[in-house]
Amino acid sequence: MAKAAIDVPPKGGFSFDLCRRNEMLLQKGVQPPSFRKTGTTIVGLVFQDGVILGADTRATEGPIVCDKNCEKIHYMAPNIYCCGAGTAADTEAVTDMVSSQLQLHRYATGRESRVITALTLLKSHLFSYQGHVSAALVLGGVDVTGPHLHTIYPHGSTDTLPFATMGSGSLAAMAMFESKYREGLTRDEGIKLVCEAICAGIFNDLGSGSNVDVCVITKGNREYLRNHQLPNPRTYVSSKGYSFVKGHTEVLSTKIAHLQLEEVEGDAMEE
């Protein structure tokens, strides 16, 4: 392949040039970089008047907590909310996208959105990406056909359940649900059980933590209880305060390294 004298701008579409290089690196034993997953505990349950969703509020980047109070319960429609676990970017993007599609659908049909509409839109999107969009969702809402609760997995499969948990803390939360859930819970009992399940995730799973968010959806009404419980208050605050004025830190030694600069002929920016 001769080197082109004139640089042609790349045509649209995916450029496969780097695939051979990646394969060669893999053969040499170089580990490919892994993407950040967010540990989470998200839950949902059906109670006598509708659906209650719950989530913790910790977002992690590997071993570090990057957001101590993030929102994992996403708005889909006035009567439908969705909790997201997995890669934060994926859950945000996919719920925002389907939320917009639902609004356009509401304008076109003139009716309130149904939960299975959101379900079908989400599952077809996730299936077409064959699991690479890493979003595990708990979708809940109340529409004309009644209260609904569904779980959606990254590969596009769905389950319809009376109570559900997802995320790294799902086992701890499911243990709470399996022992205490029953049909026909009242609003207060439901909120209490959801909080207990999320707290089980917060205290027993390293990927979940901070506060409990709850969302109660009933016919014609929804209540988003942001930070309904704060079981992890900051217990130690230094009495000296946290301002560090210049001059307070002792300088032990100083070393200056000069950068090597080269003079280059011609224009700095050649288009």
Place this chain on the structure above:
Amino acid sequence: MDLDLNAPHSMGTTIIGVTYDGGVVLGADSRTSTGMYVANRASDKITQLTDNVYLCRSGSAADSQVVSDYVRYFLHQHTIQLGQPATVKVASNLIRLLSYNNKRMLETGMIVGGWDKYEGGQIYSVPLGGTLLEQPFAIGGSGSSYLYGFFDQEWKKGMSKDEAEKLVVKAVSLAIARDGASGGVVRTVIINSDGVTRNFYAGDTLPLWHEELEPVNSLLDMSSPEPMSS
């Protein structure tokens, strides 16, 4: 032992379809697993395609749900255009076409069962790869390995509806006893000229097999909450 919560949702499964004199009985367990974790202990693996044709799904949950959704949609259109209920042969052929033409990308084995006025009750098996095979009875899923010998001995032509259903429930419960990827409850669907009947058999109503113990201190004994009604 890794609890891989990011593994694709798969239905280890035991699925069965049996013809009897006058219709068919479909049966399945209810366990959906994600790696070693049971993601749904009460799933419904027998899905409706039309009023008279049902489908048992096994393998990848996502793949089988997508295939069944497409075929339900095609059959709905076909029924409108034909002006009468679709035949079981047409339904299973549609399943087979999707399975065969996408064989590199799909991982799902299915059993189609139903009743139509031309051929009566029929069972068609569509395993991995997309073969279409009409059989008097069919078994599928990971739990079916334990049932080949059982069916060779126990299946008889011309059973009654109750005999067929008892056979299916017994078979699924035997498979559940031996296969780790099958469990939960047993669901059956009976399809004949009178219509469709769905039945549900909870774990505690199933017989105990070799070396299985009576439940002791089970949650069901406690005076607390009612177990959920279906």
